[in-house]
Amino acid sequence: MGRWEPNARGRLGRAAMELYVERGFDQTTVADIAERAGLTKRTFFRHYADKRDVLFVGTALLTEVVARAVTEAPADLSPVAATTRALEAAAGIVQERPEDVRMRQAVIDAHVELQERELVKLAALATDLAAALQARGVDVWTARLLAETGLAAFRVAFARWIADNAEGPLTRLVTDSMEELAAAVAKP
Amino acid sequence: MGRWEPNARGRLGRAAMELYVERGFDQTTVADIAERAGLTKRTFFRHYADKRDVLFVGTALLTEVVARAVTEAPADLSPVAATTRALEAAAGIVQERPEDVRMRQAVIDAHVELQERELVKLAALATDLAAALQARGVDVWTARLLAETGLAAFRVAFARWIADNAEGPLTRLVTDSMEELAAAVAKP
DNA sequence: ACATCCGATGACACCGGATGTCATCACTAG
DNA sequence: CTAGTGATGACATCCGGTGTCATCGGATGT
Known part of the structure; x- marks a missing residue:
């Protein structure tokens, strides 16, 4: 599948939820999420329509x-x-x-x-x-x-x-x- | 009141509505609205919370x-x-x-x-x-x-x-x- | 085993919405 | 006439979101 670790989408979703809970939704940037998941901002938007989408899949x-x-x-x-x-x-x-x-x-x-x-x-x-x-x-x-x-x-x-x-x-x-x-x- | 023409808020609202109808909501930038109203982008946000707000006042x-x-x-x-x-x-x-x-x-x-x-x-x-x-x-x-x-x-x-x-x-x-x-x- | 293709990712540039900050101008009060 | 106040302009900055192209790795076929 992916080039590195598998399940990029799942990792992004988990990282996002963690950060939303830890420091709040708008204190979390997409770059933060991607970094925690070990991916890039661009990749986040390949899996989720926007920052909110994570909560509504x-x-x-x-x-x-x-x-x-x-x-x-x-x-x-x-x-x-x-x-x-x-x-x-x-x-x-x-x-x-x-x-x-x-x-x-x-x-x-x-x-x-x-x-x-x-x-x-x-x-x-x-x-x-x-x-x-x-x-x-x-x-x-x-x-x-x-x-x-x-x-x-x-x-x-x-x-x-x-x-x-x-x-x-x-x-x-x-x-x-x-x-x-x-x-x-x-x-x- | 204002420094120039009066009723800045009204002019911004009218300009926004015109542009939304003319070319569509997301083909309209806040800079466009401000320009048509003879004001600046920053002033728009002093009167409306965001681009959508115009339609819901x-x-x-x-x-x-x-x-x-x-x-x-x-x-x-x-x-x-x-x-x-x-x-x-x-x-x-x-x-x-x-x-x-x-x-x-x-x-x-x-x-x-x-x-x-x-x-x-x-x-x-x-x-x-x-x-x-x-x-x-x-x-x-x-x-x-x-x-x-x-x-x-x-x-x-x-x-x-x-x-x-x-x-x-x-x-x-x-x-x-x-x-x-x-x-x-x-x-x- | 090797070449090839394809999908997923990275890297980079870019646009536009939104906000903070400070200077500036007009009007008003005294 | 001066000081103060509120609205505006100018500028910088952040971040969400998108387009584009290069690149890597696995899958596939021979």
Whole structure:
């Protein structure tokens, strides 16, 4: 593979995370990351789109899982039930490594630029979710509405999970969040 | 005030918008903007946090309007009704200048960096909305849930309004969006 | 075993966004 | 008339991000 040590991408990713935690995201230059990984700045950008990208490589998996959960859900499931199921599947992935997730989120919460990227990734996830719902025959705008609001509920559940020090399963909080949403917006 | 022509900030903002529309956001350098405004690059950054900021100075008004709508709503209004009212108030502001809004949105939709900033601004709006709801006595997490999902519904209504070429009032679409949400997540 | 090719990396230059610093000018208060 | 204040210009600098070409090592084919 590479010319020197193997797994350049992995080394770069690890070095970046270490430095982000050690001294903070914007106290870390790309040159620092490359140096710790024993590579050059140019090589970093061959593996990651930008400095923030390191923290968001995992989201591709979420997209997969969400889309599959919707398409594999029983056909007689209501749109909102299918949405809930997809979000629970995503929650299942997220809660697998609580410590890593919390550390990563601490870094993100401390920097607006990282929140920007996270919101874009979640918006893309919502778009994919909406497309999957549409494929089930849900109306375009209903699908987008369910996807966007569902993901909003997920975000709140996630924030609560982080605030609760990740006690209890995130899946449970997601389910509760969707139920509370139904209760909160219900006609009196 | 200034040393030369007055209203440096306004001239910079106008020059920036013109150039973003004329040749695109990332084909425009800050030096270009400053030159067209008859000022220097350094002065641009004294008036705007960054190149994107020009497009988002108006959102402060939205925050005000949303917060006021919630605090001034009758005390017996349900949380979701207060939320809907706030979002309708925001829609009222947005739909006042359809052409400007559409042009601005076209620029934003063409550049991920701008979508990033927009999502952050909307997230901040959600936070303020949640705080206003909390001030009405709504539980913290219920407030956040309503604010985030309400704003998600607003985004979908806005996207639909843009897609519909801004025919019909945005306020109507927002109201419908909230009703459709209630219908979509209701227990069968 | 040898030559060849190809992908990954290094080296270097460069652009542009963003910031710090200091001088300078206009306006205002007294 | 002078001192002070705030906005601006001029200059230097850092760093993120990109283009370009050389170079190295492993894989491949004969």
